[in-house]
Amino acid sequence: MLDLTLIKAITLDLDDTLWPIWPAIERAEKALDDWLSQHAPMTAALFANPAARHEIREHVIRSRPEFKHNLSAIRREAIRLALYRSRENPLLAEDAFAVFYAERNRVTLFEDALLALEFLSSRFPLVALSNGNADIQRIGISNYFRTSISAQQFGVGKPDPRIFHAAAGSVEVAPAHVLHVGDDAALDVLGALNCGMQTVWVNRTEHLWTHAGEPHETVTSLTELCDLFPR
Template sequence: MLDLTIIKAVSIDLDDTLWPVWPAIERAEVALNAWLGRHAPMTAALFANPSARHDIREQILRTRPELKHNLSAIRREAIRLALYRSKENPLLAEQAFEVFFEVRNQVTLYDDALQALEFLSTRYPVVALSNGNADIARIGLSPYFRASISAQAFGVGKPDPRIFHAAAGAVDVAPENVLHVGDDATLDVLGGLNAGMQTAWVNRADHLWTHEVLPHETVASLAELCDLFRTAETRS
């Protein structure tokens, strides 16, 4: 059971917890392809082939294993390699990636996300904890966060306990006094549990829980999570 009396900080996942990520990625892909169509048409044609795009990404991961957790670098280098293979200017990779990244951060928040961030951030230091490459400053959410820890900056991703411990350390709180909130059963919940944190599983789509150990709390929305805090506050 969730023990809110010992919570001193909250860490929260970003993609698919505060917003649905794939619509943003798909829009970014469209913007990138349109830009390449104007500036590097042979590369655009190459990227239109799913198997070729997959082969390029696999080559990057195989030859640059140090980029495993750096989604931005993987994307940028994939564009660069595609430009090279298409005999177009590899120097266009930076500008092409920026086109993608700008749209990737034009997310549509879940209806309850902003109110939840406002509620939580007035009570606790909140840390963004993500394996993705979303930029909370570009999105406009940085005022709600005391710190932001990403796998690509830290070098290790969830569910590794070290990145959870880094989130706790960023606000000078012991892991057992942190509530980690996220949508992914393995990365967020099991990762948080293994790091010694309390966990809240945000299960918006009513998925079945398939693991032996359980989250401290399961909620259908961030609004439901905030209601738990409100109820605890009225009882104290």
């Protein structure tokens, strides 16, 4: 059971916890494809082949292991490699990535997200903790957070305990006094449990829990999360 008296800070996952990620990624992919069609049509044709797109991404991951947790760098380098293979200007990669990244951050928050952020941030310091490359300032929610820690910034991602410890340290709170909230059973819940944090699993789609360790609480919305706290 969740012990509310221990909580001094909250770490929050972003993608699929505060907004659905795949609609934003699909829009970003479309914006990138449209831009490449205008400025680098041979590269656009190459990326239109899913197998070729996958092979390029895997090549980047294998050849640049330092990019393992840096989704932005992987995407940018994949675009650069595709431009090079298509005999078009690799310098276009920066502008192409900028188009993708702008759309990737044009997310649609879940209906319960803003009210939950207002409620929680008025009571606890919040830390955004993500394996993704979302920019909370671009999205317009940075004022709710004390700080933001991402895998690409930190160098390792969830469920590695180091990133959870860094999140707790960023607000000068011991892990035992942190509540981590997220949608991913393994990355969020088990990762946080393994470093001594309390956890709330945000299970919006009625997934079954299949792991040995269990979250302290399970909710189907951020409204239910807020209802756990006295008003």
